[in-house]
Amino acid sequence: MDLFALPPVAAVLGGAYHALMSLTHLLEPAFGVAAAAAAVVAVTLAVRAALIPVGVSQARAERTRVRLAPRIAELQRRHRRDPEALQRATMQLYADEGTTPLAGCLPMLMQAPVVGAVYAVFVHAEIAGGANALLGHTLFGVPLGTSLAGVLSGGAPGVAAVVVLSGLVLAVALVGELSRRAALPGGPLAVPSVTPPAGAPGVQRALGALQFVTAAVACVVPLAAGLYLLVTVVWTLVQRVLLRRRFPLQPEGGVRPALP
Incomplete structure (x- = not known):
């Protein structure tokens, strides 16, 4: 069953296509043959700008989690034999x-439909x-519908396609590495060791590996x-650094006494 053949999904796909085409025509005088690529970048920037308030909420939620970390550690000590409690x-x-452990996940959830639409538009011939x-x-x-995996598996790849697509993947990986290093102790995105989830080396390694999932x-x-x-990961890194300075x-100083 083709999900994109369903009327509601097809309507969304058609709307995304026509919107990108309109923006492409608008940008053609300035960008020429790269107008469609510029349209994708413009859409990305618009989405990220619209999510700035959500990013601020995410930074505040992270600050709250760190502030509460000593109290959570105390709860873990008290209820170590009773997971439900x-x-x-x-x-x-x-x-x-006034917060939740999942606060801050909204940016990823809100972007998923947009990147899904961009992906779908460039994999359908009709x-x-x-x-x-x-x-x-x-x-x-290099055609915008081309992928690195498709080029490498399609026989004799063109040099231009390999260079452009590999460069993009490497750029995404580089931003992932910068994000990983920024989160190390002493970095601008480091989390105080008092935070229970970030204290385990295994968790730290897993979080570091996740930085490169986007490159894959x-x-x-x-x-x-x-x-x-690429635009998303660059924006995210810069925004996180700026918001960490703001928040x-x-x-809290030390672990609180046992809660009543």
Whole structure:
């Protein structure tokens, strides 16, 4: 079953296609053959700008979690033999503070439909009953519907395609490495060691590996979706550094006495 053949999904896909085509035509005088790529970048910037208030909420939530870390550690000590009691006490603590452990996940959830739409637009040869004109647009001579995995598995790849697509993937990986280093102790995004989840070396390694998942995804998605991912990870890193300066993490001094 083709999910994109369902009327509601097809309507969304058609709307995204026509919106990108309109923006592409608008940008053609300034960007020429790269107008479609510029349209994807413009959409990415617009989405990220719209999510700035959500990013601020995410930074505040992170600061709250760090501030509450000593109290959560105390709850873990008290209820180490009763996971259900620990869960209830932890949720009650977050409720009393007006937040939740999942606060800050909204930016990723809100972006998923947009990057999904960009991906779908550039993998369909036909959209809304006609040929997909966006597939004829290029960036540095490489069609926006081309992926690195597709080029490498398709026989003799063109040099330009390999260079452009590999460069994009490497750029995404570089931003991932910068993000990983920024989160190390002493970095601008480091979390105080008093925070229980960040104290385990295994968790730290897992979080570091997650920074490169986006680079792996960039290998298989079309060039247009890779552009979206690159702009997103750069924006995210810069925004997080700026918001951390605005909302520094300050854990409560020491672990509180046992809660009643």
